[in-house]
Amino acid sequence: MSLSYRARVAALLGDSPLASEAVITDVRDLLSHGEEALAFDTMCSWIYEDALPLTRQFHARLVALASEMETPTSVQRLDELLGD
Template sequence: MSLSSRARVAALLEYSPLTSEAVITDVRHLLSHGEEALAFDTMCSWIYEDALPITRQYHASLVAMADEMDTPRSVQRLDELLID
């Protein structure tokens, strides 16, 4: 059974390194209005802007979601934030 894009983005948000409640609230707000691609892009943008470290596994999940949503620019340069 495949999870919806909304549920998958919500799960990625749950495990994201984001700590800003304002950003998290914005992403959840976008999801609640059916704006999954914008919510995903917003989340990825803030991860990059705040230079938050991400694991290879989390990065792979982001890339897979970007591929599924056809939003490859969302994850562009996130590989710079990889930690071991």
């Protein structure tokens, strides 16, 4: 995966509603080891697991990157977390 994916996942992580330092650290560690797709999937999984509300704009960014990275299952069901 390219550096641009790494930077984009890192940017999404910074803008994400995740609050758990352990999860954030895990995602950063995966990124530092070149595991962009796994880092992205982990971030999305924890957002869903913790039922964290998402804005439509942030959700759209997740969906767009999932499509580019060819990991559509990462964002499945995240639309359930969209706020009003």
